[in-house]
Amino acid sequence: MSVSTRQEWKTVRFEVLEKTESLPSLSAVVSEFLALARRDFFTAKDFEVVISKDQALVARLLKVANSGMYGRSRSINSIPEAVVMIGVDNLKKIVYAVSGEGLTRQCLTNYDFHPAQGFWLHSLGIANATKVIVEALPKCDIHGEEGFVAGLLHDVGKLVIDEFLPRGTSRRVTRQEEIDAVGLDHSELAEYILKLWNLPESTARAVCHHHDYELCDGDVSGSIALALAQSVCETWGLGRTETLDLSAEVPVENFQDLITSLGLDPKKWDQVIWDIRQSLVGLDDLFIKEN
Numbered sequence: 001m002s003v004s005t006r007q008e009w010k011t012v013r014f015e016v017l018e019k020t021e022s023l024p025s026l027s028a029v030v031s032e033f034l035a036l037a038r039r040d041f042f043t044a045k046d047f048e049v050v051i052s053k054d055q056a057l058v059a060r061l062l063k064v065a066n067s068g069m070y071g072r073s074r075s076i077n078s079i080p081e082a083v084v085m086i087g088v089d090n091l092k093k094i095v096y097a098v099s100g101e102g103l104t105r106q107c108l109t110n111y112d113f114h115p116a117q118g119f120w121l122h123s124l125g126i127a128n129a130t131k132v133i134v135e136a137l138p139k140c141d142i143h144g145e146e147g148f149v150a151g152l153l154h155d156v157g158k159l160v161i162d163e164f165l166p167r168g169t170s171r172r173v174t175r176q177e178e179i180d181a182v183g184l185d186h187s188e189l190a191e192y193i194l195k196l197w198n199l200p201e202s203t204a205r206a207v208c209h210h211h212d213y214e215l216c217d218g219d220v221s222g223s224i225a226l227a228l229a230q231s232v233c234e235t236w237g238l239g240r241t242e243t244l245d246l247s248a249e250v251p252v253e254n255f256q257d258l259i260t261s262l263g264l265d266p267k268k269w270d271q272v273i274w275d276i277r278q279s280l281v282g283l284d285d286l287f288i289k290e291n
Helices: 002-022 028-039 045-053 055-065 077-087 088-099 118-136 144-153 156-164 176-181 186-196 199-206 221-235 252-262 265-281
Strands: none
Touching: 002 186, 002 252, 028 045, 028 088, 028 144, 045 077, 045 118, 055 088, 055 221, 077 088, 077 118, 088 118, 118 144, 118 221, 118 265, 144 186, 144 199, 144 221, 156 176, 156 186, 156 221, 176 186, 186 199, 199 221, 221 252, 221 265, 252 265
16 A cells, blocks of 8 residues: 555544534433433433433424324323323333434435335334344343444444445445445444443443454444344335335244354244334324425
């Protein structure tokens, strides 16, 4: 490699990190939610205390709660009412989704996500699927909430790399093309971003190695769970097409290596797929178009 090439790489690398710093920030509420989820006991009031710190998030949360996704006889006007109406698990999903909207609502011009809401749907779908898979495992280095956040942010590096790819790519970009463009692939860059946001080490590790877990030492069960979630969702083309179609079959034989690596009982596969489908039904309704 020539001196001029090395200098050019250093310049691009600086620009990449500078672009990373300018990404929309992830709400601090996410880190606090992850800490809450690790507790043995928590109440709806605990979540209210955390959410109330971010008034913009409160407004968006109530907008979602009143969007028609949940049957109700009157308007939901407070966080406690929202918790009672939709349940803590759905509340957490909405908070994570809304907190990441500044990132996932963006349109990537050089990747093959659907231009309307493809990147958002892909990110949130894999978040739900990863959470389901993690919670079905006998043992994993991340818990369900971390799995959701890892899935939500697993492609965040693409938001930066997209700016440095040749214009008009609009196809499946290889990891080598990403490395050629910025010096890192999207998984490595995502790990850097998650650490910058002070998210748990286990979450950052899961994201970093979900494409190369077999080459990594140590416990990478979170990475494998994320890889399995992505493989399942790719079967349905999640985020690649305009509509959400979950009709394609996902036979256990297609994912045997990942299932074996995770220690997941193949007899539970049909239930896992059912749970993933259930978590994705109505996902489109969470996407509220801005006025």
